[in-house]
Amino acid sequence: IQSINNVSDVYDEYYSSIRKDIEDFKDESLLEVAGIFAFFQVVDNSNDEMMEKIQTAFNIEREIFWEAVRKLYKFELVDIYENEIARISDQVLATYLFYLTFFKEKLLKFSVLLDNFFPQFQYNFVDALNPVLSAFDSKEIIKILTPDVDRVWENYEVARDEKSLIQLMKLFGFFKQTEILIYAKYFIGKMAVESVDISTLDIPSNSNIHIPQDSILDLLSLFGNSDEQNSQKIAIDLLFEYLTKKPQELPQVFCLLTKTFGFQRDSYITKFITQSIVIDKLLEKVNEGKNELFAKLFFGVAEKYLDLQFDTSQMKKKEFTLYQFSPPTTPELFELRKKIWRGIFQLYQIDIFQKKVINLIHTYSNSFSKFTVSEIIKQDALEVLEFIEFLKDKFNPKDYYHCLIVQKYLDFLESHQIEFNNEIRERFVxxxxxxxxxxxxxxxxxxxxxxxxxxxxxxxxxxxxxxxxxxxxxxxxxxxxxxxxxxxxxxxxxxxxxxxxxxxxxxxxxxxxxxxxxxxxxxxxxxxxxxxxxxxxxxxxxxxxxxxxxxxxxxxxxxxxxxxxxxxxxxxxxxxxLPEEKVTSDYLEKLYSLYQQSELDEIRQRFDFLLKYRHLDKNVVAQVTEIILSKINQQKNYPDPFDFLFNRYTQVNELLIELFTGKLDVLKRAYLSSPNIRVHSSNSKDIFIRILDADQNFIIEYIDWVYSQKQFSNSYYFQDNLDYTFLWQYENYQELITPVVEHIYQKEKELSSSISRNTILERIFFLQITEEEKFILEDRQNKLLKSLMENRYTDIDLMQLLLSVTTTFPYERRYQFINLFCKHNPNFEDFKKLPLEPYVKNYKELSSEDYILSSSKNIEATHKIVEYLKSLLPIFNRVELLDHKQYVEQKIKDFQKWIEDEKKEDFLRD
Missing domain, CATH: 1.20.870 (Son of sevenless (SoS) protein; Chain S, domain 1)
Structure with a gap:
């Protein structure tokens, strides 16, 4: 290893065969094109705008470029899809080719990339430069980059293009830290001081704090991971200067200090120096509690830094990964936490901060970690217990709240098997x-x-x-x-x-x-x-x-x-x-009066007790229900008052229809106004069937109610959760459901000039039963649909409605209905109005094939649609149906094009 002077030698050795193959072609453009690919990763020949930019920037003809691409493909340096899209085959190879082309061999100038593709392709710059800087001689690379970066920097300054300038700073901040700090200092220096009542400011408890992209705060966040401690200190000073001028951005500064400058998985490597600098700087600004704004910031940061478990995220290869970790127990960590605790306890001497300190101990006592953190808690206890012991004059056992906090903290220690002097527990009682x-x-x-x-x-x-x-x-x-x-x-x-x-x-x-x-x-x-x-x-x-x-x-x-x-x-x-033998008409009248006077949240939800008043008024349950119904439209945000009326385990539920004899409309209204009954679908169905058996017109009334809810309800998320399968289980199903179909048809026509899809009728045809039962009920559905189609095939609006239902069926079941329609109605204009392909609906209403398509636009599912449409073609092998055939064939082509486009997108995404 010592014989290798530079890591580039390793790359040269590893990729020597590829270099030789490229050089053997004696084609200068080949390595240049390889370098261009290393930057863009993916190039699409059908993207004219992109190709023109490449041609202009690198002075290379389009055909020559793609001829070079095909040669690179032979060397397995790029992958090609349909001779149209190419992508680099390996990320490590891309790093080497980019370095080779733009820095080592300097076949292409980096300035060309910067002048023509920044900031539009700023993420490509990040993806290309970061691994090169990590793998090769970063000092030499920075030396090459500096003149071009300085030139573009100056151009943006002259043009006063602040956004592009900040984007440039973020990209090249690793060697322009001083210049960035000077820029931030100048920017913040020009800001006006906002006048704000500091006492009204607070840090929100949720973590959803937005820092505008390419803002000065976003720029200063670069220094959270800086290796230069002095630069970090200056950046934090500038952050504090920014906060002093814009106190209302306290949450944003807090967010930076706890996330960007906060604990990372590798913070222990630098001995938690960044977090230590933050705390030192904060305590300096707090000035022993004289600065309320920074005291608030310190408490917020301290609470986060004293967590026992941290979350951090990382974006890698377009995938977002969340990590949870607990910092390793090092002397530097213990020293940092000691510093934080002592800073907190120092502020307890100031009255306005005492509540904050106590609450922070309480929050800490509720800490949780899935990691082993007993050693951290033990070290923290040295500071916390000392604070409790030595501030006897201010931490008072006579104060119930102080006792509560101390006892909760001791419970916390005990739960982690941390020993403490039990005299403290005995004293704080x-x-x-x-x-x-x-x-x-x-x-x-x-x-x-x-x-x-x-x-x-x-x-x-x-x-x-x-x-x-x-x-x-x-x-x-x-x-x-x-x-x-x-x-x-x-x-x-x-x-x-x-x-x-x-x-x-x-x-x-x-x-x-x-x-x-x-x-x-x-x-x-x-x-x-x-x-x-x-x-x-x-x-x-x-x-x-x-x-x-x-x-x-x-x-x-x-x-x-x-x-x-x-x-x-x-x-x-x-x-x-009230004992049943003590019930009197006077008490019943007073009870009615109490119901009438009460708000909904005051009324007991139980109904069973009303049965003991029934000998005085057989309609007592219906009467009470009617009183409650009269209040529902007048009041909001109340619990479901009919929860126990429809509860299957109550006595009133067993006697439901009997209790509402002569008052069935009241029961219907209660059913429709009860949110809980609609959520619990099995119980909802049972109640529905009992009401329907008493009055078969209830299904029509229910459908009217569903339409009214969809049309006028304030709830955007209204869902009809009723399982309609039971309708098909009635022996007189045709007599029951045919008027329902007609009613829905008329409602749809009233609401719109064209029949919509995803109607209530589709839910009525959705079966939630076993496969064995489904065979019988599907046969009933088929008979009803065919009967309607054979009698009403010229009513094209009705045909649209019925065939939209069939798009929720498996493909093999749909064929018969298209065939039946064409047999009776060969009119092409009517045929074009029919829904043939699936529609994206509630997932429960989709056949298994369509669900795949609607959830992920799966190519395999689209192939099935194409196969289904192809299966329809024999239907149209008649002279009068040739237009139909051409129409379906065009749909097949459209779906096939979608498949190809999707494959292309998949290739680009990989």
């Missing part, structure tokens, strides 16, 4: 935290106790009973105050509201207030507060206990004693739990 601990689920607790879901639930109930065993009224009163504190922290400290355990509060009252008088007093105290913890979602046990203790009348009186936001939900709970 106060009464409010104890209540929070009892009420909340703890994953470590579940794991350490080896409990399943039911066992853990019993464990928590026993915990609650033991903790609240001797509570008196004042204790419960104080308990509610503590719950207020817990809820306030949950809501205001940027934590998820779902962390507040409302359900456990209901459990406390139900399980521990065993004394009847105490229970009533505590419940009154709670309701007087206005159900502040919204246990209205869990009130049934409380109401049941209330009725048991005080009786129906007094329970009803107590619930109506106070006015509070969720009162109606509690009252629905009362009517739900």
């Amino acid at each position: 106060n009464e409010t935290y104890e209540v929070s601990r009892i009420l909340s689920d703890n994953l470590n607790e579940i794991k350490n106790c080896y409990l399943d879901g039911k066992e853990y639930e019993q464990f928590k109930q026993n915990q609650i009973k033991e903790y609240f065993a001797n509570y008196n009224f004042k204790d419960y009163h104080d308990f509610f105050d503590k719950c207020h504190e817990i809820k306030a922290v949950t809501k205001e400290k940027n934590h998820y509201s779902s962390e507040f355990p409302s359900g456990r509060i209901a459990e406390v009252l139900f399980l521990t207030c065993e004394n009847s008088d105490l229970y009533l007093d505590v419940l009154k105290d709670y309701l007087k507060r206005g159900d502040p913890f919204q246990i209205n979602n869990f009130p049934f046990p409380l109401i049941e206990k209330l009725i048991k203790i005080s009786g129906v009348e007094k329970a009803f009186e107590l619930l109506n004693q106070f006015d509070f936001y969720s009162k109606r939900k509690w009252l629905f709970g009362f009517y739900n739990l």
